[in-house]
Amino acid sequence: MQLIPTKYFITSGKATSKTSSLNAFDLALKNAGICEQNLVPVSSVIPDGAEKIDPIELPMGAVTHCVLSQISGKGKDIISAGIACAYRRDEKGGYVAEGHLQGPGKRLLPELEKRIREMAIIRNTDFKEVRFFFEEMEVPEGMYGCCLAALVFTEYK
Numbered sequence: 001m002q003l004i005p006t007k008y009f010i011t012s013g014k015a016t017s018k019t020s021s022l023n024a025f026d027l028a029l030k031n032a033g034i035c036e037q038n039l040v041p042v043s044s045v046i047p048d049g050a051e052k053i054d055p056i057e058l059p060m061g062a063v064t065h066c067v068l069s070q071i072s073g074k075g076k077d078i079i080s081a082g083i084a085c086a087y088r089r090d091e092k093g094g095y096v097a098e099g100h101l102q103g104p105g106k107r108l109l110p111e112l113e114k115r116i117r118e119m120a121i122i123r124n125t126d127f128k129e130v131r132f133f134f135e136e137m138e139v140p141e142g143m144y145g146c147c148l149a150a151l152v153f154t155e156y157k
Contacts, residue, residue: 069098082134
């Protein structure tokens with residue numbers, strides 16, 4: 001059986017918790033609208049013909065495939081997580097590069113750009129416009145923090 005995604009959305013979230021980095025991650029998932037799913041990480045291919053849609057509510061407990069970037073930190077850390085998306089010029093699908101770092105988003109964007117550009121080189125193709133989606137934060141003193149960004153597949157053929 002092959003699952004080929006036909007629809008996807010992009011989301012992101014960030015959060016803090018006094019309790020733990022896991023709780024900050026859980027709340028960041030809630031803020032991104034994907035905390036009630038069983039997330040399964042996948043690699044970085046957007047199938048030919050897959051349609052980008054606005055974020056939707058998914059059924060509780062659904063096994064949900066996604067390209068996920070996340071980072072956790074604690075008091076005074078500056079953290080960033082994001083994804084870069086680009087479609088092939090020949091319109092045969094697209095790709096996603098994910099990344100995270102200790103530091104501001106302005107340092108993450110060039111890294112994501114390098115990663116997505118190398119994906120084009122590896123595949124001997126050219127990309128249309130590259131789009132970036134990211135979250136960043138300075139984690140307050142005495143807190144745990146999490147930033148995440150995800151491309152979430154919603155329907156399959």
